[in-house]
Structure formats: C-alpha cells, structure tokens
Amino acid sequence: MIPSSSYPEVDLHRLTADEAIEELEAFIGEAYCAGVPAVRVVHGKGTGILRSTVRSWLPKQRLVKSFRSGWTWEGGDGVTVVELAD
Secondary structure: OHHHHHHEEEEEEOOOOOHHHHHHHHHHHHHHHHOOOEEEOOOOOOOHHHHHHHHHHHOOOOEEEEEOOOOOOOOHHEEEEEEEOO
C-alpha cells in the first residue's frame, strides 16, 4: 500500500454534516473513476460530529472497500483513510 501522504484528500472542515457527505460522495466517485486506490478524508477531531457522520456513512457505500483512522503521523483520529473498491 502506498503512503497515505500521496493519496488525494478532501478537507471537510467547516462543513455541516449534510454538506460534508455531499462533498465526500462526489470526491469518492471522482477518485474511483480515476482509478485511485485510496483517499484521505480530513474531518478534524473537534466535537467528533463530522468524524462519526463520515464513518457511519462509509460502510454503506459500494465504492468503499475499507477504511481506518489515520496513523499518528497521518493526523490520527482527525483523518479517515478510505480504500476504494476494485
């Protein structure tokens, strides 16, 4: 697996939960069509609302193979790394 620092990323800071999901859905669709193996989703740590919204939404998506919290050097719980389906 390539280092996550080289994955394309979307920054969802300052968005509402609904806006974030709309942005994320478009981003994942574009990344999948471009053949990108994985993406980084930056939602921040804050209150955890965006993180929980994103992580509740991801398992329901057919383009998502798996996801995980970022490693410490990737941003920890402020980042979700998403592996896209083949």
